[in-house]
Amino acid sequence: MTNLRLNRAPAVDTALKLVLVAVAMFAFVFVVMVPLYNVLCDVLGINGKTAGQAYKAVPVAVDESREVTVQFVAIKNDGMPWEFSPGVRTVRVHPGASNGVVFHAQNPTDSDMVAQAIPSISPNRAAAYFHKTECFCFDQQPLASRADAEMALQFIVDQGLPQDIHTITLSYTLFDVTSKLSEGLATR
Amino acid sequence: MGDHHGPATGVTRWLFTTNHKDIGTMYLWFSFAMFLLGGFFAMVIRAELFQPGMQLVEPAFFNQMTTLHGLIMVFGAIMPSFVGLANWLIPMMIGAPDMALPRMNNWSFWILPPAFLMLASTLFMEGGAPAFGWTFYAPLSTTYAAPSVTFFIFAIHILGVSSIMGSINIIATVMNMRAPGMTYMKMPLFVWTWLITAFLLVAVMPVLAGAVTMMLMDVHFGTSFFSAAGGGDPVLFQHIFWFFGHPEVYIIILPAFGVVSQIIPAFSRKPLFGYASMVYATASIAFLSFIVWAHHMYTVGMPVAGELFFMYATMLIAVPTGVKVFNWITTMWRGALSFETPMLFCIGFLVLFTLGGFTGLMLSIAPADFQYHDTYFVVAHFHYVMVAGAVFSMTAAVYFWLPKWCGRMYNESMGKAHFWISFIGFNITFFPQHFVGLAGMPRRIPDYALQFADFNMMSSIGAFIYGASQLLFLYNVIATIVAGKRVSDEKVWDGAEGLEWTVATPAPYHTFEEPPLVPKPAGTI
Numbered sequence: 001m002t003n004l005r006l007n008r009a010p011a012v013d014t015a016l017k018l019v020l021v022a023v024a025m026f027a028f029v030f031v032v033m034v035p036l037y038n039v040l041c042d043v044l045g046i047n048g049k050t051a052g053q054a055y056k057a058v059p060v061a062v063d064e065s066r067e068v069t070v071q072f073v074a075i076k077n078d079g080m081p082w083e084f085s086p087g088v089r090t091v092r093v094h095p096g097a098s099n100g101v102v103f104h105a106q107n108p109t110d111s112d113m114v115a116q117a118i119p120s121i122s123p124n125r126a127a128a129y130f131h132k133t134e135c136f137c138f139d140q141q142p143l144a145s146r147a148d149a150e151m152a153l154q155f156i157v158d159q160g161l162p163q164d165i166h167t168i169t170l171s172y173t174l175f176d177v178t179s180k181l182s183e184g185l186a187t188r
Numbered sequence: 189m190g191d192h193h194g195p196a197t198g199v200t201r202w203l204f205t206t207n208h209k210d211i212g213t214m215y216l217w218f219s220f221a222m223f224l225l226g227g228f229f230a231m232v233i234r235a236e237l238f239q240p241g242m243q244l245v246e247p248a249f250f251n252q253m254t255t256l257h258g259l260i261m262v263f264g265a266i267m268p269s270f271v272g273l274a275n276w277l278i279p280m281m282i283g284a285p286d287m288a289l290p291r292m293n294n295w296s297f298w299i300l301p302p303a304f305l306m307l308a309s310t311l312f313m314e315g316g317a318p319a320f321g322w323t324f325y326a327p328l329s330t331t332y333a334a335p336s337v338t339f340f341i342f343a344i345h346i347l348g349v350s351s352i353m354g355s356i357n358i359i360a361t362v363m364n365m366r367a368p369g370m371t372y373m374k375m376p377l378f379v380w381t382w383l384i385t386a387f388l389l390v391a392v393m394p395v396l397a398g399a400v401t402m403m404l405m406d407v408h409f410g411t412s413f414f415s416a417a418g419g420g421d422p423v424l425f426q427h428i429f430w431f432f433g434h435p436e437v438y439i440i441i442l443p444a445f446g447v448v449s450q451i452i453p454a455f456s457r458k459p460l461f462g463y464a465s466m467v468y469a470t471a472s473i474a475f476l477s478f479i480v481w482a483h484h485m486y487t488v489g490m491p492v493a494g495e496l497f498f499m500y501a502t503m504l505i506a507v508p509t510g511v512k513v514f515n516w517i518t519t520m521w522r523g524a525l526s527f528e529t530p531m532l533f534c535i536g537f538l539v540l541f542t543l544g545g546f547t548g549l550m551l552s553i554a555p556a557d558f559q560y561h562d563t564y565f566v567v568a569h570f571h572y573v574m575v576a577g578a579v580f581s582m583t584a585a586v587y588f589w590l591p592k593w594c595g596r597m598y599n600e601s602m603g604k605a606h607f608w609i610s611f612i613g614f615n616i617t618f619f620p621q622h623f624v625g626l627a628g629m630p631r632r633i634p635d636y637a638l639q640f641a642d643f644n645m646m647s648s649i650g651a652f653i654y655g656a657s658q659l660l661f662l663y664n665v666i667a668t669i670v671a672g673k674r675v676s677d678e679k680v681w682d683g684a685e686g687l688e689w690t691v692a693t694p695a696p697y698h699t700f701e702e703p704p705l706v707p708k709p710a711g712t713i
Contacts, residue, residue: 011288011364018356022394029398029428034413037424046491077417118416124489175417180410 046124054138055131055156062096063159070157073171074103081109082143084174087150095159098133103172105141106148114142117151117172126168129158140177194697203298206290207697208275209593211297215272216586218300220662222264223579225308227655229257234617234651236634237644250634251319252311258322262440263347264304266578270443271296271354273585274382276593278358280688280695281376283367283704288360296353303346310336321632323433326414326425330406337407341400348393355386355393362386367687369706373467376686377460380467381446384474388435388442391478395432399425423488430481438477441541441573442470444581445512448534450686451588452516455531456523457683462515469508469515476505486557495554502552506545513542528681529603533584536611537577544572547622562632565625571618580610583661590665591680595694596672602664609657616650 070093072086083106093099107113117137121127136151143149195201232253236244279286287293310317315334329337362383402413412418414425453460482498516538547569551560591597620643629640679689691699
């Protein structure tokens with residue numbers, strides 16, 4: 001088989017470089033695509049994602065001339081046994097003003113549970129203009145068996161909200177995260 | 189041991205072989221076996237859909253059938269068949285004695301059968317096989333998946349490794365093993381399209397591996413990449429999947445373009461028209477394939493600017509693809525045409541692939557896509573490009589090069605019968621699906637509204653015809669190998685050009701141990 005093979009060194013060299021490319025692409029998924037997706041969703045407010053931390057309110061004039069309807073939707077994820085509902089379904093607010101609402105939650109089961117609420121804004125464009133200064137969704141919500149709770153939300157609708165948006169729908173989906181915590185694994 | 193030893197004997201010849209022709213042969217037979225298996229699953233699907241109402245199988249099993257049909261056809265049938273073709277032909281086309289890394293070549297084939305054995309074995313597991321569609325969107329494939337999903341994930345990992353190794357080998361071969369004088373712009377177009385395909389594979393198969401790794405972590409290790417409860421996002425899965433998935437469709441079709449670019453000039457007895465533009469068009473398609481992925485997910489709720497970008501970028505792909513179609517037609521223009529079986533399949537490819545391309549353009553229109561999304565219109569579209577595109581060209585390739593491989597001529601009448609039955613059966617199957625799709629019949633559902641009954645019955649009858657025609661193909665190939673009429677001309681086809689037609693027929697076990705002279709000017713293949 002001797003002269004069947006030409007000098008193999010350049011081919012091996014090419015192959016090793018390509019292995020590096022493959023490994024780099026595998027890493028690219030984890031270290032670039034996932035964080036980039038989250039950053040883009042945060043920055044552009046696409047996908048209806050709202051900020052995960054409290055908004056630092058800056059004192060601004062309240063725009064009394066304009067009223068925006070904010071609707072609240074409470075959804076329980078598949079298999080979530082809690083009662084979960086908004087205190088009011090709809091409020092009319094002025095951009096710039098701080099507003100407070102509550103959500104009711106009750107754990108009807110015999111065991112202590114922990115829940116996590118995930119917000120989503122519709123229309124997606126409004127997400128960047130909806131500021132939460134206080135929200136139960138920033139933390140996980142533990143509820144003892146048969147206990148209930150009023151969970152608070154404070155928000156400001158930004159004056160910069162595009163003029164063609166008259167109604168914002170804020171939806172919370174409540175997930176059961178008890179088992180994730182009991183496995184001792186932190187959620188991201 | 190001299191240079192001109194033949195193959196070893198017995199089963200070890202196949203287990204331990206490092207010969208590119210042996211490995212190519214194994215790839216081709218393996219992919220044909222997978223083609224029949226995936227085809228059998230398609231027959232189950234069409235039998236269930238023969239009439240409205242639940243007829244033969246449970247809905248859960250129906251979903252397993254659609255999933256396995258897609259996975260096996262894409263990863264088990266089409267991709268390995270073109271790798272097999274590359275193994276057989278690339279060294280012979282560029283005047284190399286073998287692939288650059290023959291032992292790795294052996295590995296990349298032999299890890300494939302275990303991967304598909306693992307995938308197929310999920311059918312017999314508790315909870316059944318994967319039932320979430322070949323696109324395996326989270327959370328269907330994570331939170332709601334059967335336990336067999338872990339086997340699915342490892343199967344994808346293994347076949348991904350196989351594809352990457354195969355591509356690395358092809359790139360290393362083409363870049364380092366060309367005969368003196370075989371410059372890049374003299375390479376046959378099949379080699380060019382495969383070189384570009386191999387780069388696509390090295391770039392995106394690791395992305396697929398990343399996606400299934402994240403699934404594995406979500407299912408077993410408590411992470412939340414795709415679970416909103418833990419701060420992840422199911423839409424992220426779709427972005428990652430289609431960042432792999434869109435280049436993947438070009439991975440499947442570019443080698444098919446290469447095959448057609450070899451065969452049409454041979455039976456037109458003219459050099460390929462616009463060789464350089466073909467190369468540039470292929471490269472442009474490969475580049476564009478990376479920036480259009482979200483046209484598969486217009487309905488997830490993207491900003492309008494995003495929808496517009498992906499819409500226009502997608503439409504742009506029609507330009508280089510159009511260049512190719514025009515070049516093939518112009519190659520035939522005023523050629524001395526003859527219509528042997530490989531040419532018939534290539535012309536079938538040209539007509540039907542172009543139709544599939546047009547429906548692709550329709551689907552690229554973001555506002556219209558909301559109506560077409562996840563309907564049978566999409567099913568019709570991608571079967572026109574996958575079956576009439578990739579599978580027809582692969583069939584053409586087998587008929588074209590089989591005489592060179594085994595030194596025997598196939599039965600021409602049977603070949604032509606195979607073409608016409610395939611062509612008619614294919615169109616009876618998939619053409620009506622455009623109509624039921626536009627009327628709103630969703631894909632991946634085992635039952636449907638009554639008004640779709642007639643078209644579905646047509647589809648099913650067509651599918652049985654098309655399926656049966658593949659058995660004719662199998663018979664013809666076996667009959668050729670065993671008892672076909674012997675041919676000994678180096679040039680089996682009078683119009684064929686290229687180095688593979690300068691070696692003896694049947695192709696000896698070792699070719700081009702001494703580099704050949706490369707006399708052809710660019711453009712004559």
